[in-house]
Structures are given as structure tokens and as C-alpha cells.
Amino acid sequence: MNDLPDPAAAVDPVRLAADLVRCPSVTPREGGALALLERALAPAGFECRRIDRNGTCNLFARWGRKGAPRSFGFNGHTDVVPPGDEGAWSRPPFGGEIADGWLWGRGACDMKSGVAAFAAAAIDFVRATPPDGAVILAITGDEEGPAQDGTVAILDWMRDAGEAMSVCLVGEPTCPDTFGEMVKIGRRGSLVATFTAEGVQGHSAYPHRARNPLHALVTLLAELTAEPLDAGSAHFEPSTLAITTIDTGNRAMNVIPARATASINIRFNDLHSGQSLTARLQDACRAVSAATGVGITPEIHVSGESFLTPPGPFVELVAAAIEAETGIRPALSTSGGTSDARFVKDHCPVVEFGLVGQTMHQVDERAEIDQIRRLKAVYGRILRDYFA
Incomplete structure (x- = not known):
């Protein structure tokens, strides 16, 4: 596993995503992924706490004071589905190889690159322009599994501990074909x-x-x-x-x-x-x-249950940031399967935005390098606009 970048430098989301892919975190194994993120977040001033329950590992990280009047949250998962027949892969599923403009490996698309992008954006943001508020990362190891002791456990702990997100963005892959084309504002x-x-x-x-x-x-x-x-x-x-x-x-x-x-x-x-x-x-x-x-x-x-975050200031802020960074006005969609947003919606308004999801769960799963960097830029703009 590569060493983490210089704490004083901007965080490279591609390098962080590659390191995460090298962690064999097939549900319910943590595989070192959450420990890696904690090592990246803590030096930037994030207070990190493991919220493990019934053998499932989860990470809560907050920059800023508890109970801040405004708190922006990111949610995601580092667990992945099994690779299947490893002999069918053209590159090792947990190799984290960067080649031909892509990051290859299980979880590169769904959704370690998304986690790396929002972690990198959050670290750079709080270092450059410490906000009047809090930035929270709620990262689970139980999204691809039963989903009973992952994000639900983090939200249960947050309620009991008096922690809260004002709004939340889930970094799942949301774009069918073109990066920037779709935001999920609800789910069936x-x-x-x-x-x-x-x-x-x-x-x-x-x-x-x-x-x-x-x-x-x-x-x-x-x-x-x-x-x-x-x-x-x-x-x-x-x-x-x-x-x-x-x-x-x-x-x-x-x-x-x-x-x-x-x-x-x-x-x-x-x-x-x-x-x-x-x-x-x-x-x-x-x-x-x-x-x-x-x-x-x-x-x-x-x-x-089905849920909807109605179009309004938060949805518009996210859509405007995506359009500013990609030149594309995203469609507001409720299509697709379920995600952990179905749990977050009981805590605060939630939307989802991430990479193009064409290779998730497939053999030779991969994420385009340029998209990972652009995703970090979108998340960074969202943070700046939210706290402006």
C-alpha cells in the first residue's frame, strides 16, 4: 500500500482511491480501508471515531465543533461485493492499478473513488478555508450487505451523542453515461x-x-x-x-x-x-x-421506503455546482435501486451524486481517472458554496 501524501499538500483523490481499492474490504471485512481514511483525516483536524456494531466496522469523522449550527455531511461505503472469478479479470481485483486512464479494481466505481473524492475535497477545504460550521464524514462497511449495522449504526450513535448533519450528500455513482448528467433526489x-x-x-x-x-x-x-x-x-x-x-x-x-x-x-x-x-x-x-x-x-x-428531497435550495446548490464544474445541468432523478440515502433521509435532507456507474459490480470494474479528479472538484465547490 502506498504511503499517504504529504499532510501539507493537496490530497490526490486518485492515489487515495487506489490505496482504498487495494484494501480487500469485501462485506463485512474492513480490510484496512477505514483505518486508511482515519490516517488521512486525523492530521487535517478531523475527530475520528469508529462506530462498530455486531462485527461491522464504521467510521465517523467530524471537523469543527459538535453542535455547529451548520454541518455538511458526506456519506459513503468502503465495503465491496466479492470479485467473483478472479481469473476473469484482466487486472487483479484488489491491485488498484492505474493504467490507460483508468483506476482498476473492485470498488473503484462503487464507491471507493467517491469516498476518496469527498475525503480529499473535505481535507483540502478545511485546511484552505476553515468554515463556520462542521464537516462530517459518515462512512460504513455494510452497504453491500444486510445494511443493518452500517449507516444505521452511525445514525443511531449520532442521535445518542447529539451529533447532527444539516444536509448530506451520498457519493454513490449516479450518472448513467456522462459525468455530471444526473443527481438522485430520492429513491423508490x-x-x-x-x-x-x-x-x-x-x-x-x-x-x-x-x-x-x-x-x-x-x-x-x-x-x-x-x-x-x-x-x-x-x-x-x-x-x-x-x-x-x-x-x-x-x-x-x-x-x-x-x-x-x-x-x-x-x-x-x-x-x-x-x-x-x-x-x-x-x-x-x-x-x-x-x-x-x-x-x-x-x-x-x-x-x-420511497423518499424524496424536494427541489429547493440544497438541491439547487448541488446542481449548480455540478453545472459549474462540468458544463452540464444535471437531471433530477429518483431512478435506480436502493442506497443508504434511504436511512439518511430520516436524519436530514439528502441527495446523491457521483461517478458514471457503468462498471460497478462487474468484472474489470474501473473508474476514469479524470472523472475522479473532477468529482473532487465538484465536492469542493459544493462545500465552498454551502459555507459561503
């Missing part, structure tokens, strides 16, 4: 439901002597997918419902099984809540069970 909610149907096993030649759980599941799934959940809302695309699996484990072609399961995933907008969708699914199960005589039990997990 996510719900997973597994339906277990219990019938009566029998011979397929005598179906009247059995109660077929598959017929009941097919009926249920057909009803759930017959009509769209909605037509979208002012800031959200229409909600979606996708059947993800149907399973019986039955290898006998002349036997009606006694049990079968099916799962769906719903990505929902602000016209719904996890509670309203749960009630809807439970009602559908009861109706099909009554009609077929097959018991259907739903197991439902809501991993996040």
Missing part, C-alpha cells in the same frame, strides 16, 4: 415477498383428490401482475412488480406437490408505503386461499 422503496402455498399432494391423474398449490400460486401471481400498481407520480416513474422465482423441488412429473413457493420484488414510488403494499398482498393471499382451499402464507420484508 423496495419490498420482497415470498409466498408459501400449502396444499395436498396427489397423483396428477386424479387431481380432484389433491389441492394443487401451484394452481393457487399461479392464480395469485396472475392477479398481482394483471394491472400496473400505478402510473407514476410527479417525481417518480411507475412502480414495478416482478416475479423473481417459483419453486417446488418436485422432480416427479406425475405427482402434484404439497408445497410450493414464489417470490416477487416490488419497487414502489411515493404513492405507496411498505405498510399499504403489505396489506394489499395479505388481502390477495386471503382471497386466493378462500377460493382454492390452499393456504398461502406471505413473508414480507420492506428494505426501504
